[in-house]
Amino acid sequence: MTSGIIRLLGFIAAAVLACSAQAQTIRSESSLASVFSQAGSKGVFVLYDLQSKELHVSNPQRAKQRFTPASTFKVLNALIALQTGVVSGPDEIFKWDGQPRFIKSWQRDLSLTEAMGESAVPVYQVVARRIGQHSMHHYVTASDYGNHNIGQQIDRFWLDGPLAISAHEQVRFIAALVQNQLPFDPVVQARVRAMLPSEKTADYQLFGKTGWATNQQPTLGWYCGWVERTDGQRFVFALNMD
Numbered sequence: 001m002t003s004g005i006i007r008l009l010g011f012i013a014a015a016v017l018a019c020s021a022q023a024q025t026i027r028s029e030s031s032l033a034s035v036f037s038q039a040g041s042k043g044v045f046v047l048y049d050l051q052s053k054e055l056h057v058s059n060p061q062r063a064k065q066r067f068t069p070a071s072t073f074k075v076l077n078a079l080i081a082l083q084t085g086v087v088s089g090p091d092e093i094f095k096w097d098g099q100p101r102f103i104k105s106w107q108r109d110l111s112l113t114e115a116m117g118e119s120a121v122p123v124y125q126v127v128a129r130r131i132g133q134h135s136m137h138h139y140v141t142a143s144d145y146g147n148h149n150i151g152q153q154i155d156r157f158w159l160d161g162p163l164a165i166s167a168h169e170q171v172r173f174i175a176a177l178v179q180n181q182l183p184f185d186p187v188v189q190a191r192v193r194a195m196l197p198s199e200k201t202a203d204y205q206l207f208g209k210t211g212w213a214t215n216q217q218p219t220l221g222w223y224c225g226w227v228e229r230t231d232g233q234r235f236v237f238a239l240n241m242d
Contacts, residue, residue, distance in 0.1 A: 032058040036241060043241025046167045048175060050234045055171075066146060066164035067240060070211030071119045072222045073158035075177070077127055078112060078195060080139045082188045086130035087112055090195050094123045113195045119210060125155040142183040145173060160215045170224045170238035178226050178234060196225065204229045208237075218242040 036043045036058070044062040048055050057063050081087040090113040101107050106120045115123035128136065133154055141148045146165030150157045157163045165173075173182075177193065180186045199206045208225025224238040 041241045043239065044167050045239045046171050046237060048171045048236045050175060050178065050236065063167045066166045066169070067220050068161050068213040068215055069146065069158050069163060069165045070213040070220075070222060071121065072170065072209050072211035072224050073163070074116055074119065074124050075192060075196070075209055076140065076143060076145055076173070077124050077158075078116060078192045079182065079184050079188060080131050080136060081112070081127045082191060083139070083184045084131060084135050087127060090191055094126060116195045116209070117197050121159070128155045139183070143173065145169070167238040167240055170222075171236050174224055174226055174238070175236045178236060202230070
């Protein structure tokens with residue numbers, strides 16, 4: 001990982017600690033945009049202050065562009081699974097079939113929560129097949145997730161398309177999850193929030209989900225989530241980059 005990318009990810013912490021409180025404004029962050037070029041990449045970072053409703057955007061045009069969500073879709077996949085009851089709970093174990101997998105850490109029995117942390121694609125493909133086409137389409141549409149298009153392949157549509165979502169839409173989705181505003185029981189939303197990988201410091205707690213879209217060239221990385229500061233302020237973010 002280059003120093004430029006490290007600096008880019010570190011901006012998440014700096015932004016939420018220094019974010020101003022001007023309501024109903026959109027700020028174009030040209031200084032952050034330069035970090036992408038310094039890292040030799042193209043991308044966008046969007047930060048939304050839930051209190052002031054201020055939106056910070058490094059690249060307004062790219063923030064509206066839709067890309068395959070890849071493993072960031074696991075958040076909605078888990079919500080639908082728990083809401084419909086096809087998975088008994090975050091601790092349900094999914095047995096490894098003994099077959100080699102793309103990442104060695106996937107080669108073991110995993111709970112739904114562990115599979116979220118490991119971003120284990122095979123587990124969430126099983127979950128999607130349990131959910132089925134009808135329920136999946138219903139909840140993707142009800143959640144207003146990206147372009148709503150799940151196509152016909154129930155266990156690949158978030159990896160290969162046709163499902164696509166923008167950084168702006170990722171922020172809107174995560175903000176709704178944080179505030180219990182998605183079309184799922186509040187208990188289900190709380191359980192999924194608790195499943196997401198987190199990092200805690202003396203100043204804030206960071207929750208997020210990564211994704212790697214390999215169905216395009218250059219491939220695309222996602223990092224989406226939110227930050228809770230010790231003073232109670234919350235900030236939602238979405239990053240994608242080539």
